[in-house]
Amino acid sequence: MKLPDLTQPNLYRGLYVFDFGEWTAVGYTADEIAVLLESEAYRSGKVYKIVRATPDGRMELRGVAPERFQIESGMFFNRDELAAAEADFAELVRIGRQQGAPCRAFVHLADRGPRAQRGRYVTALIYPAEYEDEIAHWLDAARYGGGDLAEGGASHVSNYYATEKTILKREQLWSTPAIPSRSADEVLSSVRRAVQR
Helix, strand or coil: CCCCCCCCHHHHCCCEEEECCCCEEEEECHHHHHHHHHCCCCCCCEEEEEEEECCCCCEEEEEECHHHHCCEEEEEEEECCHHHHHHHHHHHHHHHHHHCECCCEEEEEEECCCCCCCCCEEEEEEEEHHHHHHHHHHHHHCCCCCCCEEEECHHHHHHHHHCCCEEEEEEEECECCCCCCCCHHHHHHCCCCCECC
16 A cells, blocks of 8 residues: 655544555545445445654554444443442533533433442443544543443443433533544545545
């Protein structure tokens, strides 16, 4: 795979490379990659996330399975006491409102009932799976320390949806992306451009 020369490669960290087979394009957002993968013409392309980029133009890429753009992941902060769980929920919502989340996400405060195997109350943060790294960095930077026990991953989301529970509170978090995604029409009309941004 041959990548184009970039004038400021460090600005591409966190963006994506899409290998169309006959050509490669650099500089897509996660939402734009989802558009390409949903398209019949490009669904067999290969996706790489730009993990690092150095000033001399070298890039460290990580392959990303296309399925990652179609599933949800989450973080679950478990508590035995309602007051502590309410505080976790309130703090997570406060951080999301003040700083914006790295992606669109939602937060639930749920009661799994007295027979719950792990803390009866859970603060659930659910988001698109491709943003796991960004969510982890965001929570770490905010020094969020919710839960007596914290769990995460796509399988936990499936378990959460399947578990009987009462949702006590809910909140939608919105992202303020540094690089806004383009419309599907713009993405599909520019696939032959080697450098997308």
